Amino acid sequence: MPTFGLMHLQFLLQGALWTIALSACAFLGGALMGLLIALCRVSALAPLRGMASAYIQIVQGVPLLVIMFAGYFGLPALGVGVSPLIAATLSMTVWVGAYFGEFWRGAIQAVPRAQWEAAECLALTSTQRMFKVIIPQAIRNATPGTVGFMVQIVKNTSLASAVSFVDLTRAGQLINNSTFQPFITFTVVALIYFLLCYPLSVLSRRLELRLARGVRGA
Amino acid sequence: MGPVVQFADASSANDIVVLRDVHKRFGSVEVLKGVSFQVRRGEVMVLIGKSGSGKSTALRCIDRLEKVDKGHIQVCGHVLTDPGLKLRQLRLDVGIVFQSYNLFPHLTIADNIMLAPRSVKKMSKAQASSLAAQCLAQVGLSEKADAYPEQLSGGQQQRAGIARSLAMQPKVLLLDEVTSALDPQLKGEVLRVIERLAEDGMTMSWSRTR
Numbered sequence: 001m002p003t004f005g006l007m008h009l010q011f012l013l014q015g016a017l018w019t020i021a022l023s024a025c026a027f028l029g030g031a032l033m034g035l036l037i038a039l040c041r042v043s044a045l046a047p048l049r050g051m052a053s054a055y056i057q058i059v060q061g062v063p064l065l066v067i068m069f070a071g072y073f074g075l076p077a078l079g080v081g082v083s084p085l086i087a088a089t090l091s092m093t094v095w096v097g098a099y100f101g102e103f104w105r106g107a108i109q110a111v112p113r114a115q116w117e118a119a120e121c122l123a124l125t126s127t128q129r130m131f132k133v134i135i136p137q138a139i140r141n142a143t144p145g146t147v148g149f150m151v152q153i154v155k156n157t158s159l160a161s162a163v164s165f166v167d168l169t170r171a172g173q174l175i176n177n178s179t180f181q182p183f184i185t186f187t188v189v190a191l192i193y194f195l196l197c198y199p200l201s202v203l204s205r206r207l208e209l210r211l212a213r214g215v216r217g218a
Numbered sequence: 219m220g221p222v223v224q225f226a227d228a229s230s231a232n233d234i235v236v237l238r239d240v241h242k243r244f245g246s247v248e249v250l251k252g253v254s255f256q257v258r259r260g261e262v263m264v265l266i267g268k269s270g271s272g273k274s275t276a277l278r279c280i281d282r283l284e285k286v287d288k289g290h291i292q293v294c295g296h297v298l299t300d301p302g303l304k305l306r307q308l309r310l311d312v313g314i315v316f317q318s319y320n321l322f323p324h325l326t327i328a329d330n331i332m333l334a335p336r337s338v339k340k341m342s343k344a345q346a347s348s349l350a351a352q353c354l355a356q357v358g359l360s361e362k363a364d365a366y367p368e369q370l371s372g373g374q375q376q377r378a379g380i381a382r383s384l385a386m387q388p389k390v391l392l393l394d395e396v397t398s399a400l401d402p403q404l405k406g407e408v409l410r411v412i413e414r415l416a417e418d419g420m421t422m423s424w425s426r427t428r
Contacts (some may be wrong), residue, residue, distance in 0.1 A: 118320035123309035
């Protein structure tokens with residue numbers, strides 16, 4: 001029974017790289033999905049609003065683990081064979097998309113009505129209003145919270161371990177099965193997660209302060 | 219509310235804005251009760267009344283930010299009660315300046331002014347830039363082109379708002395309580411801009427409390 005050593009640490013760090021990769025894919029996929037959902041939620045067309053709203057309600061009411069299982073076991077059952085990375089990315093995209101969609105809808109609606117009117121009265125089309133006036137302001141509002149949510153994304157990638165994806169958590173489990181030293185193994189795993197998440201928290205806090213400083217007066 | 223004017227012939231070619239028996243209510247409160255007036259080309263028509271008298275509502279109806287319940291409004295040849303009305307065409311002819319400036323905070327003053335000419339009129343950056351410089355000179359803000367709205371005083375922001383509307387070369391300019399939020403010193407600089415515009419022949423409709 002080997003004791004926890006440098007070789008095991010290396011294996012954990014490899015797992016951490018996969019955690020980072022999955023987090024990045026989840027963030028990008030979720031961001032695209034979230035933007036689509038947010039725009040549907042503020043659309044003038046009621047069916048779009050309804051579908052986006054239903055999507056958010058359903059995804060927020062189902063555990064991410066279940067969504068992961070649905071992706072990893074469900075897709076092959078439908079005849080679509082996917083690797084654990086793809087399945088995990090798709091599941092996380094669905095999950096992140098719902099949260100970003102709701103959050104960014106709020107950021108869009110937090111832009112004062114007067115800005116919409118001013119843009120409308122300058123004869124801008126609704127697309128021009130949205131992309132040149134409203135979204136830039138919504139992004140400023142949404143950035144700290146979005147960066148903060150990245151911490152949740154990183155932590156929740158650990159659920160991919162349940163679908164054979166060898167991320168940091170799964171790597172920890174595998175090492176524990178080999179060394180039977182759970183305390184040191186999982187303490188190191190926790191430490192590595194902390195080192196990944198803490199800079200994101202700090203960045204989010206800094207952005208929040210910088211934005212608050214930048215807004216002076218009306 | 220403002221003067222109720224009887225006019226003999228309904229559509230004189232010189233009338234930029236015509237309101238006839240306009241009614242507008244918000245919920246149970248009727249704000250405009252059969253309002254009629256017209257604004258001729260080159261005229262500055264001032265709507266004076268206390269708060270709640272419907273002056274802003276009248277201006278907002280002229281730019282179709284609100285829909286009237288009853289009555290006839292014609293602006294620059296567009297009939298506002300017509301269901302086939304092209305809103306964007308109307309907004310090209312009508313400029314409106316708001317009491318709360320409503321400048322776009324993420325853009326510099328120059329970019330604020332250039333946004334619509336570039337996006338709507340498809341002007342090149344160079345053309346829009348020189349247009350913006352002209353408009354800024356007209357309101358006396360040439361040195362603030364690269365500043366952001368939050369760096370300007372209230373009076374400067376209001377003048378920037380006027381410049382932004384002027385850049386689209388409207389046929390009529392609506393000024394909604396543009397000096398009401400300013401202290402006397404800042405009011406003066408905005409008044410001077412309005413005077414100059416009037417001298418240059420801009421048709422304007424201006425609502426104020428006093």
